[in-house]
Amino acid sequence: xSDRRKRLHELLLTLxxxxxxxxxxxxxxxxxxxxxxxxxxEILSKVIERNRKIIKKYQAxxxxxxxxxxxxxxxxxxxxxxx
Numbered sequence: 080x081s082d083r084r085k086r087l088h089e090l091l092l093t094l095x096x097x098x099x100x101x102x103x104x105x106x107x108x109x110x111x112x113x114x115x116x117x118x119x120x121e122i123l124s125k126v127i128e129r130n131r132k133i134i135k136k137y138q139a140x141x142x143x144x145x146x147x148x149x150x151x152x153x154x155x156x157x158x159x160x161x162x
Contacts, residue, residue, distance in 0.1 A: 083148065090144040098140075104130045 095101055105126050 086151070087144050087148050090147050091140060094140045094143055102133050102136075104133050
């Protein structure tokens, strides 16, 4: 694993550990193969919507880790410039 990838991984884990309400995606693929009533379909829609929101949160955490990594790189480059 490259140094940058390790650093991104560590940043992401730190951000995840800071989350007090970190949620995991729900799902059971066996349930997706059965026929649903209207009520079951509504419940499934809520699960899908919840999972979509969780994925957006994951994406935000990854973007934050990438941004922090880029800022760290730019700070390091500035510190090593000689005029």
